[in-house]
Amino acid sequence: MEDRMLVQQGPHSAGLQQAGSQQAGPQQAVTFSHQRNWTSSSFTMNDIKLAVLGGEGVGKSALIVRFLTRRFIGEYASLSECIYRKRLTVDGRQLNLELYDPCSQACEGKSAVRDQVHWGDGFVVIYDISDRSSFLAAKTILHLMRELHPGAGKRDVEATWPVFLVGNKQDLCHMREVRHEEGQRLAADYRCTFFELSAAEHCQEVALMFSKMVQGVCSGSKAKERRRRPSGSKSMAKLINNVFGKRRKSV
Numbered sequence: 001m002e003d004r005m006l007v008q009q010g011p012h013s014a015g016l017q018q019a020g021s022q023q024a025g026p027q028q029a030v031t032f033s034h035q036r037n038w039t040s041s042s043f044t045m046n047d048i049k050l051a052v053l054g055g056e057g058v059g060k061s062a063l064i065v066r067f068l069t070r071r072f073i074g075e076y077a078s079l080s081e082c083i084y085r086k087r088l089t090v091d092g093r094q095l096n097l098e099l100y101d102p103c104s105q106a107c108e109g110k111s112a113v114r115d116q117v118h119w120g121d122g123f124v125v126i127y128d129i130s131d132r133s134s135f136l137a138a139k140t141i142l143h144l145m146r147e148l149h150p151g152a153g154k155r156d157v158e159a160t161w162p163v164f165l166v167g168n169k170q171d172l173c174h175m176r177e178v179r180h181e182e183g184q185r186l187a188a189d190y191r192c193t194f195f196e197l198s199a200a201e202h203c204q205e206v207a208l209m210f211s212k213m214v215q216g217v218c219s220g221s222k223a224k225e226r227r228r229r230p231s232g233s234k235s236m237a238k239l240i241n242n243v244f245g246k247r248r249k250s251v
């Protein structure tokens with residue numbers, strides 16, 4: 001259930017305090033804030049930060065706005081990055097969701113990706129199926145993310161660091177330059193979940209994709225919590241083992 005939606009500037013422009021020109025989404029549904037809100041990832045059980053990454057014009061804003069408003073809006077000014085905020089309820093839990101929408105320049109380069117990786121709890125990497133160069137850009141982003149997070153390919157880390165690869169603009173399949181299987185293969189190589197959809201035509205699929213990401217982040221956070229705080233019986237068993245194990249050794 002949505003309480004409110006807010007857009008604010010992202011990490012690179014956040015400090016500028018420039019006059020707020022709303023970049024995307026229906027004007028009446030969003031307000032613009034100038035507060036800086038770019039900190040390293042600080043996951044609490046109710047805060048979820050998702051970064052939507054990808055090359056120029058792949059449909060990052062279109063997908064986010066489709067998810068938040070259920071509407072497809074054809075054109076977006078994209079001169080600056082922004083963070084959309086939304087409250088939603090998942091399994092009876094109130095969550096504060098932040099969605100980072102970079103302008104294209106903000107996606108590029110290792111330092112930008114590093115900022116995004118540190119900030120986000122989950123990542124949606126998008127390419128346009130009718131634009132091969134955007135597929136290569138997605139591959140570069142995934143590669144950088146893996147470099148910055150060396151454990152990303154490992155099974156246990158996957159649960160706590162979800163990354164989705166999304167081929168957008170499926171409605172343009174008559175102009176397709178990237179085959180479905182290529183997307184699947186790239187996703188498998190980087191151990192991410194793969195979707196192919198259309199922000200223009202698939203309202204439900206877009207919602208499902210973001211919902212799965214939110215759920216993935218939530219379950220990852222639970223796993224993290226469990227690892228941080230082992231259950232009482234396990235930690236007690238460990239303690240007993242440590243004490244008696246050591247004594248036996250020293251006898």
Ligand SMILES: Nc1nc2c(ncn2[C@@H]2O[C@H](COP(=O)(O)OP(=O)(O)OP(=O)(O)O)[C@@H](O)[C@H]2O)c(=O)[nH]1
Nearest residue numbers: 056057058059060061062074078104169198199200
């Ligand atoms: N046919 C089609 N066009 C789409 C789809 N999604 C987005 N577009 C169009 O692609 C163009 C770019 O969409 P944006 O959402 O602005 O893409 P972006 O990745 O946010 O763009 P930048 O921030 O400039 O990099 C717009 O003209 C959209 O209308 C889609 O699913 N199908």
